[in-house]
Structure formats: structure tokens, C-alpha cells
Amino acid sequence: xxxxxxxxxxRGAPTPEGFVPMDQWTPAEVNAHxxxxxxxxxxxxxxxxxxxxxxxxPEGTWVQYGGEGKPPVTDGPFAETKDLIAGWMIIDxxxxxxxxxxAAELSAAPGAGGEPIREWLELRPVMSxxxxxxx
Amino acid sequence: MDESLLxxxxxxVLSVLVRRGADFAAAEDAVQEALVEAVRRxxxxxxxxxxxxxxTVAWRRFLDAAxxxxxxxxxxxxxxxxPGPGPVPDRDDSLRLxxxxxxxxxxxxxxxxxxxxxxxxxxxxxIAAAYxxxxxxxxxxxxxxxxxxxxxxxxxxxxxxxxxxxxxxVFNEGYSGNVxxxxxxxxxxxxxxxxxxxxEVSGLLALMLLHHARRAGRTAPDGSLVPLAEQDRTxxxxxxxxxxxxVLQAALARDRLGEFQAQAAIAAxxxxxxxxxxxxxxxxxxxxxxxxxxxxxPVVRLNRAVAVGEADGPxxxxxxxxxxxxxxxxxxxxxxYLHERAGDLPTAAELYAxxxxxxxxxxxxxxxIRQAARLNTLLREGG
Numbered sequence: 001x002x003x004x005x006x007x008x009x010x011r012g013a014p015t016p017e018g019f020v021p022m023d024q025w026t027p028a029e030v031n032a033h034x035x036x037x038x039x040x041x042x043x044x045x046x047x048x049x050x051x052x053x054x055x056x057x058p059e060g061t062w063v064q065y066g067g068e069g070k071p072p073v074t075d076g077p078f079a080e081t082k083d084l085i086a087g088w089m090i091i092d093x094x095x096x097x098x099x100x101x102x103a104a105e106l107s108a109a110p111g112a113g114g115e116p117i118r119e120w121l122e123l124r125p126v127m128s129x130x131x132x133x134x135x
Numbered sequence: 136m137d138e139s140l141l142x143x144x145x146x147x148v149l150s151v152l153v154r155r156g157a158d159f160a161a162a163e164d165a166v167q168e169a170l171v172e173a174v175r176r177x178x179x180x181x182x183x184x185x186x187x188x189x190x191t192v193a194w195r196r197f198l199d200a201a202x203x204x205x206x207x208x209x210x211x212x213x214x215x216x217x218p219g220p221g222p223v224p225d226r227d228d229s230l231r232l233x234x235x236x237x238x239x240x241x242x243x244x245x246x247x248x249x250x251x252x253x254x255x256x257x258x259x260x261x262i263a264a265a266y267x268x269x270x271x272x273x274x275x276x277x278x279x280x281x282x283x284x285x286x287x288x289x290x291x292x293x294x295x296x297x298x299x300x301x302x303x304x305v306f307n308e309g310y311s312g313n314v315x316x317x318x319x320x321x322x323x324x325x326x327x328x329x330x331x332x333x334x335e336v337s338g339l340l341a342l343m344l345l346h347h348a349r350r351a352g353r354t355a356p357d358g359s360l361v362p363l364a365e366q367d368r369t370x371x372x373x374x375x376x377x378x379x380x381x382v383l384q385a386a387l388a389r390d391r392l393g394e395f396q397a398q399a400a401i402a403a404x405x406x407x408x409x410x411x412x413x414x415x416x417x418x419x420x421x422x423x424x425x426x427x428x429x430x431x432x433p434v435v436r437l438n439r440a441v442a443v444g445e446a447d448g449p450x451x452x453x454x455x456x457x458x459x460x461x462x463x464x465x466x467x468x469x470x471x472y473l474h475e476r477a478g479d480l481p482t483a484a485e486l487y488a489x490x491x492x493x494x495x496x497x498x499x500x501x502x503x504i505r506q507a508a509r510l511n512t513l514l515r516e517g518g
Contacts, residue, residue: 001247001266001304003268045271046275046279047279049272051272092244092266092268092272094242094243125495127495127496127497127500128495129309129496
């Protein structure tokens with residue numbers, strides 16, 4: 001009964017060993033990968049652990065207040081170094097161990113040659129409501 | 136439409152169906168359908184006997200479902216042999232539902248969802264809103280839970296400790312939306328206490344009442360946390376405190392101490408103090424010793440260290456903390472507090488900032504970061 005955000009990155013996460021970019025896979029391998037992700041989400045819906053999942057377009061833009069009466073400033077000095085979030089899934093599970101287990105399972109999605117891609121996922125606890133008891 | 140009446144009647148109607156031999160999962164479905172029917176029809180045709188009405192409609196739905204299910208022919212035969220719906224006895228044995236909904240084979244989140252619906256009479260939508268998850272997720276938890284307990288017999292007494300743990304989980308979850316989970320947990324525990332004679336049920340009820348009584352004082356109007364010592368004690372609910380203390384005293388008098396009674400005793404000592412300075416910390420430390428002996432829980436020892444810091448001074452508190460695992464939740468925050476009380480402001484400021492980084496709720500994080508900012512400002516102005 002704690003929510004976790006699983007973040008997938010386009011950029012910013014460490015590169016897994018033996019990484020092959022998706023555009024070098026065969027179409028069948030791409031299909032298998034997508035099907036794995038779908039099945040994973042469907043399974044979480046069945047177990048009652050699914051909260052939300054969304055993919056994000058790659059073209060992220062940094063935005064900043066530009067000053068009184070001026071347009072917003074876009075992008076910054078770090079256009080080439082910024083993280084890019086590819087998408088997220090939010091789960092609601094009974095324990096942190098379960099969250100780790102699910103993230104690892106998602107990271108095992110098949111890639112080139114049907115091998116698990118072992119992609120690094122970021123797992124972040126979602127801040128909760130204050131509990132009724134503190135003292 | 137009296138929603139609270141439906142909430143009270145739901146478990147009673149469900150137990151009647153189960154007692155008549157309906158499988159729990161099928162009975163639950165039938166009761167939900169009867170509730171939908173009631174919401175639709177009662178505004179125009181209020182029944183004279185709401186419970187009898189619900190039982191009749193739910194039983195009819197159950198029979199319809201059983202008949203429609205040809206694959207369950209044998210069960211249908213069994214149902215047909217049952218005596219028809221007679222007068223509804225005024226007996227309430229929804230106690231069994233508590234044990235079923237908190238069955239050890241269920242995961243905590245499933246047990247909570249099933250308890251809130253079958254015993255609490257909440258709708259799936261209300262439960263989903265309270266836990267900030269999609270309605271479909273709660274629906275799945277409930278249907279999985281029903282499948283898990285479908286073969287469980289209801290004629291044996293269950294484990295009270297499991298039921299209490301589930302109710303305490305509900306209570307601790309805080310609240311959101313239109314369902315106050317703490318108030319709901321109190322309502323269910325009160326019902327349980329009326330049906331079962333067990334000192335720990337009273338202990339849990341007392342604990343919930345005492346914590347709940349102080350809830351209004353725990354947050355400022357802007358939603359920020361107010362620490363116990365700074366709370367406006369006139370905002371505490373004195374009636375709930377008096378009730379909690381009375382329930383606790385009756386439980387303690389039976390001399391079968393348990394974890395919840397010991398926790399309630401600590402909460403009662405806080406609630407009894409007219410000002411923070413008058414808190415009986417020596418007695419609180421003694422109760423923490425009892426509690427540590429009962430549970431061997433590291434979080435209890437952490438709280439005990441903070442109490443030692445109040446009873447015997449911050450240095451004693453820090454010494455007690457040093458003996459504990461530094462990765463425990465709130466360990467850093469407690470150290471920060473005791474260092475501040477000991478007069479070591481630079482260390483306290485640094486620890487508050489570090490504790491803020493590990494906080495699990497926004498209110499707690501904001502509170503700790505404010506503490507760090509307050510001390511750093513003091514240090515800058517002082518230096």
C-alpha cells in the first residue's frame with residue numbers, strides 16, 4: 001500500500017552492458033518487446049497493483065521564467081546533457097521489495113536476440129499523505 | 136437516501152446470506168446488486184424494514200445468479216433444498232465477516248479493500264478515492280480477495296490480531312476525498328468491540344480515539360505539520376480523549392496487556408498533559424519499555440530514545456539513539472531534534488536537512504526543511 005513511480009529514460013540512465021539500440025533490432029524483436037510491456041501492464045491491472053502508465057515523446061523542452069513582460073526562456077545551457085524521461089508507470093504495492101521485483105521484471109523486457117535488455121529503471125517512492133499517527 | 140444506514144446494513148445483510156449457505160463471493164455480488172437497487176428505488180419507495188428489504192432482494196439476486204449458472208448445477212440443487220427466505224432474525228453475526236475479510240491468506244491491500252467494502256459498506260469508488268488509485272484497481276483487489284477466501288469456512292473463530300492489524304492499517308492511512316479512513320476505522324473497531332470481548336480490541340479502539348482526538352491540532356490551516364509540543368491543545372477533542380481513556384482503563388484493568396493497550400497508554404499520557412511541559416515523560420518511558428518487551432520493534436525503541444531525551448535530558452536520548460540502526464525511519468530527525476535541545480545548532484541544522492531528504496510525506500519534508508532553515512538563519516544572524 002505504497003505507491004512507486006518507475007521511470008524509463010531515453011537518456012540519462014547508465015547504458016546497460018551489451019546495449020543494442022532499438023532501431024538495430026528486427027521487427028519481430030520490437031514486437032516481442034512491446035508485447036512484453038503490454039502483458040506486464042495487463043498483469044498489474046489483474047493483481048490490483050496498477051495505477052497509471054504513460055509514454056512521453058522524446059522532444060523535451062526546458063522552460064524558464066524570462067522576466068517581467070518577457071516570453072518564457074526555452075532550453076538552457078544543458079540541452080545536450082539533460083535527462084530525458086521516456087515514460088512512467090505508477091504502481092501501488094504492499095512493500096518496497098515488491099516494487100523492486102516489478103521494476104526488475106520490467107527491465108527484463110526482451111530486446112535484440114530475445115535477450116532481456118536489462119535497461120536501468122529509476123524507482124522513486126511517491127510521497128504519501130501524512131499518516132494519522134506520528135507521535 | 137441515508138448512506139450511513141446502507142453502510143451499517145451491508146455487513147448484516149451479507150452475513151445473513153452467508154449464514155443461509157451462500158458462497159461469500161456470490162453473496163457479496165448479490166448484496167452489491169441489492170444496494171444498487173436500493174439507491175435507485177428507496178428515494179421513491181422507502182421500505183418499512185430496510186434490512187428485510189435488502190435481504191429479500193439480495194437473496195433473490197443470489198438465487199437468480201445461482202440458477203443462471205448451469206455449470207454450477209449441483210450448487211443450485213443445494214440452494215433449492217435450503218428453506219426459503221423466512222423472517223430475518225434480528226441477530227447480527229457480521230463478526231465472522233471481520234475474520235474472513237482479514238484472512239491471513241490475503242495481502243494487506245486486498246484485506247483492507249475487502250474489509251472496507253464488505254464490513255464497512257463503502258463503494259469501490261469511495262475506496263479508490265480514499266487510496267488515490269483507479270477504481271478498476273480496487274475492483275480487481277476485491278475480486279481477487281473474494282476468490283482467495285471463497286473456500287474459507289466461516290464456522291471457526293479467526294485470529295483477532297490479524298483483524299486488528301487490518302483495521303489499524305486503515306486507520307493509519309490518513310484520509311483524502313470524501314472518505315475519512317481514520318473515522319471509518321474507528322467506526323468499524325467500535326462495532327468490533329461491541330461484538331467481541333478482547334482487551335486488545337479495546338486497546339486499539341482507545342488508541343485510535345486518542346490519536347484521532349488530537350488530529351485537528353496536528354496541522355496548521357495551511358496543511359503544515361505542527362509538532363506535539365507546539366499544538367494548540369484547546370483544539371483537541373476532549374470528549375474523544377475522555378472516551379479513549381475510559382476504554383483504555385477498562386482494558387488495562389483486565390490485566391492482559393498487549394501492544395495496542397501499551398501504545399494507547401502512551402497516547403493517553405500525551406492527551407492528559409495540560410501543557411507539553413507537564414507531560415509525564417518518566418511514565419512514558421516506562422510504557423515504551425513495556426511496549427519494547429511486547430513487540431521488539433526497532434521503531435518503538437527509536438520512540439523510546441526520544442522519550443528518554445525528554446525524561447533524562449538530550450544527552451541521554453542521544454546515547455539511546457546511538458545504540459540503534461541509523462537507517463531507521465526518523466532516526467536522523469530524532470538526532471537533529473536532540474542535538475538542537477543539547478545546544479549543538481550546526482549539527483542539528485545539518486541533520487534536519489538530511490532528514491528532510493529522506494522524509495516520506497510532503498508535510499514531513501516541509502516541516503524538517505523549515506527546521507533546518509530556522510536554525511541556519513539563527514546561525515547566520517548569530518555569527
